[in-house]
Amino acid sequence: MFQTKRLGISALAAAIVLAGCTTVDPQTGEQTTNRTATGATIGAIAGAVLGKATGSHHRDRALVGAAVGALAGAAVGNYMDKQEQEIRQQTAGSGIDVQRNGDNLLLTIPNGITFDVNSAVIKPEFQSVLTDLASTLNKYPKTMVQISGHTDNTGSAAYNQTLSENRANSVKSFLVVRGVVPQRLTTIGYGETKPIASNATVEGRAKNRRVEIELIPIIDNGQ
Numbered sequence: 001m002f003q004t005k006r007l008g009i010s011a012l013a014a015a016i017v018l019a020g021c022t023t024v025d026p027q028t029g030e031q032t033t034n035r036t037a038t039g040a041t042i043g044a045i046a047g048a049v050l051g052k053a054t055g056s057h058h059r060d061r062a063l064v065g066a067a068v069g070a071l072a073g074a075a076v077g078n079y080m081d082k083q084e085q086e087i088r089q090q091t092a093g094s095g096i097d098v099q100r101n102g103d104n105l106l107l108t109i110p111n112g113i114t115f116d117v118n119s120a121v122i123k124p125e126f127q128s129v130l131t132d133l134a135s136t137l138n139k140y141p142k143t144m145v146q147i148s149g150h151t152d153n154t155g156s157a158a159y160n161q162t163l164s165e166n167r168a169n170s171v172k173s174f175l176v177v178r179g180v181v182p183q184r185l186t187t188i189g190y191g192e193t194k195p196i197a198s199n200a201t202v203e204g205r206a207k208n209r210r211v212e213i214e215l216i217p218i219i220d221n222g223q
Contacts, residue, residue: 070220071142076103080217083140090132104216107133111209120166122174130171133213134178145185146214147171152205153192165189171211 071079080103087105088098097108113125122130137145149164149171168187176182197204 070218073219076217076219079140079142080105080215083136083143083215086136086139087133090136091129094129096129104214107213107215109211109213111206114209114211115167115170118163120163120170122170127174130174131178134175134180137175137180137184137215138178141181141184142218143184144216144218145175145180146216147185147187148212148214149187149189150194150208150210150212151192152195152208153199154205157191161189161191163189164191167211171213 080100084098084100084105087107091098091107095110095113097110099106099108109126109129113123113129115121115123115126137143147168149166149168151160151164153160165187166189168189172182172185172187175185192199192208195204195208196210197207199205199208
């Protein structure tokens with residue numbers, strides 16, 4: 001679980017929120033300016049404020065916590081309860097599986113509504129789901145979001161690895177264009193390495209071709 005201190009530095013938070021960043025919609029090519037920080041701005045602030053903090057992930061989480069705030073331990077459960085309720089309502093009947101793992105939420109989106117075979121272009125039905133999710137993520141900003149892409153074992157492992165990474169990055173780009181702060185989002189491609197069903201059957205391979213989105217609360221651990 002990601003944890004970060006609330007840094008309590010108003011200038012840092014303001015700089016992260018107010019810096020401009022132009023992104024391109026992966027579906028339409030439209031450029032959109034978001035009120036988020038560029039990588040250069042984040043890097044400069046991180047160096048000035050966090051000094052020798054260990055590891056880029058630690059810095060990213062601390063910076064996001066400074067910008068959007070962190071949750072005290074007692075508030076985490078209620079915050080994630082509300083977010084879970086809204087997401088379950090949004091995804092009802094869509095085939096998306098929503099699981100609660102402690103205080104984390106895991107959304108498993110099946111192949112049928114995500115991408116066509118050998119493609120990282122988001123299907124229209126997945127676009128509507130992601131648009132609703134972006135709205136919820138913007139309403140509940142005190143979470144980190146990990147997006148992971150998965151494939152079956154058809155084709156070479158190298159090809160599947162690249163495809164899974166491209167799909168995760170397409171989801172990230174889609175959410176950023178719709179206002180989600182990019183520093184909240186991480187992507188990873190697992191290729192064919194994490195099957196949830198047997199690749200020996202058509203049904204099993206279909207289950208393995210999926211996108212997972214995990215929402216992880218940013219917690220102020222008081223240290």
